Every structure is written in C-alpha cells, then in structure tokens.
Amino acid sequence: MTTQAAAEHRFSFLRIAIALQTLTIFLQAVSAGLLLTASYGETLHSVGARVMYGASMLYVLAAVLAWKPGGGPARPVRHATGFLVLASVQVVLGIAHVPSVHLPLGVLMFGLSLVALVKR
Numbered sequence: 442m443t444t445q446a447a448a449e450h451r452f453s454f455l456r457i458a459i460a461l462q463t464l465t466i467f468l469q470a471v472s473a474g475l476l477l478t479a480s481y482g483e484t485l486h487s488v489g490a491r492v493m494y495g496a497s498m499l500y501v502l503a504a505v506l507a508w509k510p511g512g513g514p515a516r517p518v519r520h521a522t523g524f525l526v527l528a529s530v531q532v533v534l535g536i537a538h539v540p541s542v543h544l545p546l547g548v549l550m551f552g553l554s555l556v557a558l559v560k561r
Contacts, residue, residue, distance in 0.1 A: 455517060456561045458496070458503035462524065463554040465493040469547060490532055497521075497528040520557060524550070 472489045475482035504521035507513045527550050534543040 455500075455503040455507045456558070458500040459554065459558045459561055462493070462496040462500050463551070463558050465489065465496045466547065466551045466554055469493055470551065473544070473547070486535075490535060494528050494532060497525045501525050517561075524554065524557075527553075
C-alpha cells in the first residue's frame with residue numbers, strides 16, 4: 442500500500458511538472474508579444490526562457506522519479522527528454538534570432554505540452 446501511495450505521489454509530481462512547463466511555455470508567448478510592444482519585453486522573454494528551460498529539466502526529473510523508483514512506464518522519460526531537446530533547440534534559435542523557426546517551434550512545444558498534460 443505504501444509503494445502505491447508513493448507512486449501516486451510521484452505521478453502527481455509529474456503532472457505538476459508538466460503543468461508548470463505548459464504554463465511557462467504559454468507565458469513565453471505572452472512575453473514574445475511584449476517583446477514587440479514594450480521596452481522591457483526582451484528582458485522578460487529572456488528571463489522566461491531560463492524559467493521555461495528549468496521547467497523542462499524539472500519535467501525530466503519528475504519523469505525519472507515516477508519511472509525508476511516507482512516502477513512506472515518509461516514513456517514519460519522519453520517524452521520529457523524530447524521536450525528538453527526541443528527546449529534546447531528553442532533557446533539556440535532564440536539566441537541566433539531565427540524567428541521563422543523559433544516561433545512555430547514554440548507553438549508546437551505548447552501544443553505538445555498541453556497534450557502531455559491532458560493525457561497525464
């Protein structure tokens with residue numbers, strides 16, 4: 442019984458991590474709009490990128506904790522790792538100022554994160 446409760450707790454931590462990642466990606470879209478209209482938009486978007494990347498790393502940690510000790514499926518670990526790769530590409534594209542790929546990738550990441558949240 443204790444193992445099942447611990448596994449459920451880890452899965453709830455996984456859901457929270459996915460929700461946090463989804464929220465930070467959404468806030469990046471908001472700060473991208475501010476980037477175009479406000480003087481502080483660039484700073485906000487830059488800070489948001491770091492927070493979003495941290496949320497992606499937290500998602501990987503939560504997925505590993507739900508999988509390894511709890512005996513859960515390995516699929517969330519692969520998904521979380523894929524998101525971390527996408528986040529890395531997104532950061533590189535943002536630094537390189539390639540909006541033609543950076544913006545659609547951000548939309549894709551938000552959609553995929555939302556799907557992961559709903560499925561969890």
